Amino acid sequence: MSLAPQVLPWAAALALALxxxxxxxxxxxxxxxAAALALxxxxxxxxxxLVLAAGVADGGVQRLALGGxxxxxxxxxxIDGVAAxxxxxxxxxxxxxxxxxxxxxxxxxxxxxxxxxxPLALVLLGGLNALYMANDVFNLYVTLELVTLAAVxxxxxxxxxxxxxxYLLVGVIGALAYxxxxxxxxxxxxxxxxxxxxxxxxxxxxxxxxxxxMIVGVMAKGALFPLHGWLPPAHGSAVAPASALLSGVVxxxxxxxxxxxxxxxxxxxxxxxxxxQILGTLGALAVLWGSLQAIRQTRLKVLLAYSTVAxxxxxxxxxxxxxxxxxxASGLAGALHLMASHACAKAAMFLAAGSLIATRGHDCLADxxxxxxxxxxxxxxxxxxxMTLMGLPPSGGFIAKWLLLDASLRSGQWWWAAVxxxxxxxxxxxxxxxxxxxxxRPPGEPSDSQPPPLPRRLxxAALALALxxxxLGLVSAERIP
Amino acid sequence: MFIILGAVLFALxxxxxxxxxxxxxxxxxVNIASSGVFLVVVSAAPTLPDGGTDPLPxxxxxxxxxxxxxxxxxxLALARRLATDEGRATLDDKEDSS
Numbered sequence: 001m002s003l004a005p006q007v008l009p010w011a012a013a014l015a016l017a018l019x020x021x022x023x024x025x026x027x028x029x030x031x032x033x034a035a036a037l038a039l040x041x042x043x044x045x046x047x048x049x050l051v052l053a054a055g056v057a058d059g060g061v062q063r064l065a066l067g068g069x070x071x072x073x074x075x076x077x078x079i080d081g082v083a084a085x086x087x088x089x090x091x092x093x094x095x096x097x098x099x100x101x102x103x104x105x106x107x108x109x110x111x112x113x114x115x116x117x118x119p120l121a122l123v124l125l126g127g128l129n130a131l132y133m134a135n136d137v138f139n140l141y142v143t144l145e146l147v148t149l150a151a152v153x154x155x156x157x158x159x160x161x162x163x164x165x166x167y168l169l170v171g172v173i174g175a176l177a178y179x180x181x182x183x184x185x186x187x188x189x190x191x192x193x194x195x196x197x198x199x200x201x202x203x204x205x206x207x208x209x210x211x212x213x214m215i216v217g218v219m220a221k222g223a224l225f226p227l228h229g230w231l232p233p234a235h236g237s238a239v240a241p242a243s244a245l246l247s248g249v250v251x252x253x254x255x256x257x258x259x260x261x262x263x264x265x266x267x268x269x270x271x272x273x274x275x276x277q278i279l280g281t282l283g284a285l286a287v288l289w290g291s292l293q294a295i296r297q298t299r300l301k302v303l304l305a306y307s308t309v310a311x312x313x314x315x316x317x318x319x320x321x322x323x324x325x326x327x328x329a330s331g332l333a334g335a336l337h338l339m340a341s342h343a344c345a346k347a348a349m350f351l352a353a354g355s356l357i358a359t360r361g362h363d364c365l366a367d368x369x370x371x372x373x374x375x376x377x378x379x380x381x382x383x384x385x386x387m388t389l390m391g392l393p394p395s396g397g398f399i400a401k402w403l404l405l406d407a408s409l410r411s412g413q414w415w416w417a418a419v420x421x422x423x424x425x426x427x428x429x430x431x432x433x434x435x436x437x438x439x440x441r442p443p444g445e446p447s448d449s450q451p452p453p454l455p456r457r458l459x460x461a462a463l464a465l466a467l468x469x470x471x472l473g474l475v476s477a478e479r480i481p
Numbered sequence: 482m483f484i485i486l487g488a489v490l491f492a493l494x495x496x497x498x499x500x501x502x503x504x505x506x507x508x509x510x511v512n513i514a515s516s517g518v519f520l521v522v523v524s525a526a527p528t529l530p531d532g533g534t535d536p537l538p539x540x541x542x543x544x545x546x547x548x549x550x551x552x553x554x555x556x557l558a559l560a561r562r563l564a565t566d567e568g569r570a571t572l573d574d575k576e577d578s579s
Contacts, residue, residue, distance in 0.1 A: 138541055145548050149555060161563040162572050165504055165556065172511050172552050173498060176518050179545055180491065183522030186538060190527055 008055040009064050011048040012079060015087050015129040019045060023122030030115055038118045039098050045125060046091025052084035063135070063195075071136075071193040078135035078195070082336060086132045086256070089340055090249055093347050093465065094125050100351045100461040101241035107358040107455075116157060117241065124150040124245060131253055137182050137214070138192045140257050144221055145175055151250045154242035155234045163233040170230045174220030181214035194264045203270040211269060214261060215279075222254015224316055225286030228309045232293075236302035240354025243301060247308045248347030252339050255315045259335070262319060276320035283316025284419040291426030300353045300363040300434055304346065307389060307430060310423060311342045317416055318404055327411030334403030341396025341472045345388035348465035349434075352381045355458045356438075371438035377459040379438045384466040386431035388473075391424045396472030483524035490517030502571045504560040508553055515549045 022041040026034045055062060062079040070076065098121060105113040127146035134140050148171040156164035186192055188206040201207050216227075223231035231251070235243045266272045290310030297303040315338060321331030355378045356371055357363050372379035388397035401420055408416040494514025501507050519542045526538040564570055 138544075142544060142548070145552070149551065152555065152559075156559060156562075159566070161559050161566060165559045165563065166572055168552065168556050168559065169498060169507055169511065172549075172556075173495065173514070175548075176491070176511075176515055179541075180518045180521060183518070183525055183538060183541065186522075186541070187525035187527055190535075 005059070008052060008062055008079070011051040011055070012062075012064060012077060012133060015045050015048040015052070015091075016126055016133070019122045019126035019129065023119045023126065026115075026119040026122060034115070034118055035098075035102050038122055039095060041122060042091050042095035042098055042125060044091075045129060046088050046095060049084055049086070049088025049091055052079050053081060053088060055079075056081045056084050064133075071196060072191050075139060076135050076193060076195075077133040079133050083132040085340070087129050089343065090125065090128050090132075092468070093248055093343060094121060094245065096461045096465050097121070097241045097244050097347060097351065100244075100354065100458055103455045103458055104241060104351075104354050104358045105239060113157065113239070117154070117239075120150050120153045120157070121245065124154070124250065128249060128253065131256065135194050136192050137185060137194065137197070137261070140260070141175065141178055141182060144178070144218075144253060144257060145171075147250060147253050148172075148175070148221060151246055154246060155238045157242055158237050158239045160233075160237040163230075163237045167230045167234045170220050170227070174217040174227070176217070177213045177220070178217030181210040181212075181217065184210035184213070194260060198264045198268060201265055201268040203268070207269045208271055211261065211265065211271070211275075215258060215275075218254045218258045218261075220254075222258065222312065223251055223309065224254060224258075224312055225282050225289065225309065228286065228290070228312070231309060232302055232305040235305035235308065236299065240301065240350050240357055243305070244347040244350035244354070247305060247350055248343045251308055251312060252315075252343060255312065255339070262322065263332075272323045273320075276323035279316050280320035280416065283313040283319070284416070286310060286313025286316065287419055287423035288313075288426070291423060291430060294430040295426065295433065298365055300356070300365055300368065301350065303365070303430060303434060304349050304353065307427065308342075308346060310427065311338070311346070311389065314338055314401075314404065314420065314423065317419055318407070320413060321404065321407035321411055321416060324411035324413070327407035327413070329407075330403045330410065331407035334400050334407060337396060337400035337403060337472065337476065341388050341400055341469045344465045344469035344472065345385040345395075345397065348381055348385040348462045348469060349389075351458070351462035351465065352378045352385070355454055355462060358458065359454050365433065365437045368437045369440050373441070375454050375459065377463060378454070379435070381459070381462045381466045382438065383431075383435050384463075385469055386435055388466075388469040390427045390431055394470070394473045396469050396476075399473045399476055484521050487517045487520030487524065490514065490520065493517070504563065504570055504572060505557070507572075508556045508560065511556075512549065512553060515545065519545055 018041050022037050064077040066075050101117050102114055105117055127143050131143035134143055152164050152168045155167055184206055189200045191197055220227040235247050287310050290306050290313060294303045294306035315335055318331050318335035321327040353363055388395040391397040391401040404420050405417050491514050494510045494517060497510025498507050501510055522538045523542050526535045529535055
C-alpha cells in the first residue's frame with residue numbers, strides 16, 4: 001500500500017486534535033449524541049493509528065515538523081512503528097471501554113456519571129496520542145501533565161477525593177522533578193529535541209543528574225516501584241471503566257517516556273549499565289511485592305491494581321536486557337509486547353470486574369461465588385485475560401515473556417529469567433484466586449432464581465479486549481526470532 | 482546564586498509536601514517547590530553569542546506556570562470536596578497498611 005505523504009500529517013493531527021475538540025464538544029451536547037461522538041472519535045483515532053502504521057511500514061519513521069519549523073527552532077513529532085501501533089491500540093481500548101461505560105456507569109451510580117466520563121476519556125485519549133508522537137522532552141512533560149490531570153479527574157469521579165488528591169500530589173511532584181531535569185538538559189546541551197539530544201549529550205555530572213531527576217519523575221508518574229503507593233487506592237476505588245483506562249493504558253505512559261529517554265538519550269551518557277541494574281532490581285522487587293500483595297487482597301479491583309504494579313515491574317526488568325547488545329532486540333520486543341498485551345488484558349479484566357459490580361453491587365472475592373454460573377461470558381473473559389497475565393501460550397503475554405526470557409539468556413543474565421518465571425508463578429496464584437471464586441458454587445441449594453440481568457454489550461466489550469490480548473500472541477508468533 | 486536559591490526552595494517545598502498533613506498546606510508546599518524549579522530553569526539558561534539570555538527556558542517556565550495554576554486549582558477543588566464530603570482536611574495515611 002502506498003500512502004500519499006500528505007495523508008500522514010493529517011492522520012497524526014486527527015489523532016491529537018479530534019479527541020480534544022470532541023472532549024470540549026461533549027460538554028455542550030449531551031446524551032446519545034455525545035455518546036456516539038465519543039465512540040466515533042475513539043474509532044477514528046484507532047483508524048488514524050492504523051494509517052500511520054501503514055505509512056511507517058511503507059516509508060520508515062516519519063518526522064513531522066509542526067508548522068514547517070524544523071528543530072532546533074521548531075518542535076517535531078516522530079512517529080515510529082511503536083507510536084503508530086500505540087495510537088491504534090489505545091483508540092481500540094478506549095472504544096471498548098466507552099461502549100462499556102455508557103451502560104455500566106449509569107447502572108452503577110444512576111444517570112449522569114457517563115456524561116462526566118466522556119469528556120475526561122476524550123481528553124485522556126488526546127493527551128495519550130500526543131504523548132506517543134512527541135519527540136521533545138518538554139512536550140513529553142506537557143502531555144504527561146495533560147494525561148495526569150484527566151486521569152485524576154477519572155479517579156475523582158468515583159467520589160474518593162483522598163485517593164485522587166494523593167495521585168495528583170505524587171503526579172505533580174514527579175512532574176516537577178522531570179521539569180527540573182528538562183531545564184538542566186537544555187542548559188547543558190541547548191536542545192530539547194530527542195534526536196538532537198542523542199547526538200549532543202556528553203557523559204558527565206549534569207547529564208547524569210538531569211536524567212536521574214527525569215527518571216525519578218517519570219517513575220512517580222508511572223507508578224514504577226517503589227513510587228507506586230498511590231496506584232492501588234486510586235485504581236481500586238475508581239469506577240471500573242476508569243480503572244480499565246488507568247491501569248490498562250495510562251499506567252504505561254510513564255514507562256513509555258522512560259523508554260524513549262532510555263533508547264535515545266541514555267546510551268550517550270555511559271551510565272546505562274549501572275542504571276539498568278538498579279532499575280531492573282527495583283522492577284524485580286515490584287514483581288515480587290506487587291504479586292504477593294495481589295494474592296493477599298480480598299477485593300477483585302484492588303487485586304487487579306496490585307497486579308498492575310507487578311506487571312509494570314516486568315517492564316523495568318526489561319531495561320537491563322535492552323542495555324546489552326545481545327539482548328537488545330528481543331528485550332525491546334518483549335517489553336513492547338508486554339505493554340500491548342497487558343493493556344488489553346488488564347482493561348478486559350477491569351471491565352469484567354465492572355460488569356460483576358454492576359449486577360452484584362460489590363467486588364468482594366468471597367462473595368463472587370456463582371458468578372460464572374450467572375454470567376459465564378464474563379467469567380470466561382476473566383480467565384482468558386488472566387492467561388495473558390500469567391503468560392500461558394498462546395496469549396500475547398506468553399510471547400512477551402518468551403522474548404524477555406530469550407533476552408535474559410542471550411545476554412547471560414540468567415537471574416532476570418528467574419524473576420520472570422517466579423513472577424509468572426505468582427501471577428498464576430492470584431489469577432487463580434480471582435477466577436476460582438467466581439467458579440465456585442454458592443453455598444446451599446442451587447437457586448432457581450434468575451441471575452441478575454447483565455446487558456450483552458458489557459460482556460462483549462470486555463470479551464473483545466481479552467480476545468485481542470490473546471490474538472496478539474497468535475499474530476506475532478511467526479515473527480519471533 | 483539564583484540556582485542555589487531555587488534548589489533550596491525546591492527542597493523546602495518537597496519537604497513540606499511530604500511533612501505537612503493538611504492538604505492545602507501540601508498544595509502550597511508544592512507551589513513553593515515549583516517556584517524553585519522555575520527559578521532554576523530560568524537562571525540556568527545559556528547565554529547567547531550576542532550576550533543576551535536564551536529566551537526558550539522562559540517559555541518553558543511560562544508553560545510550567547500555566548500547568549501549575551491548573552493543577553493547584555484542581556487540587557483545591559478536590560480538597561474542598563474532601564472537606565465537604567468527609568469533613569477532613571488531611572490525607573490520613575491508612576494507605577492499606579503497606
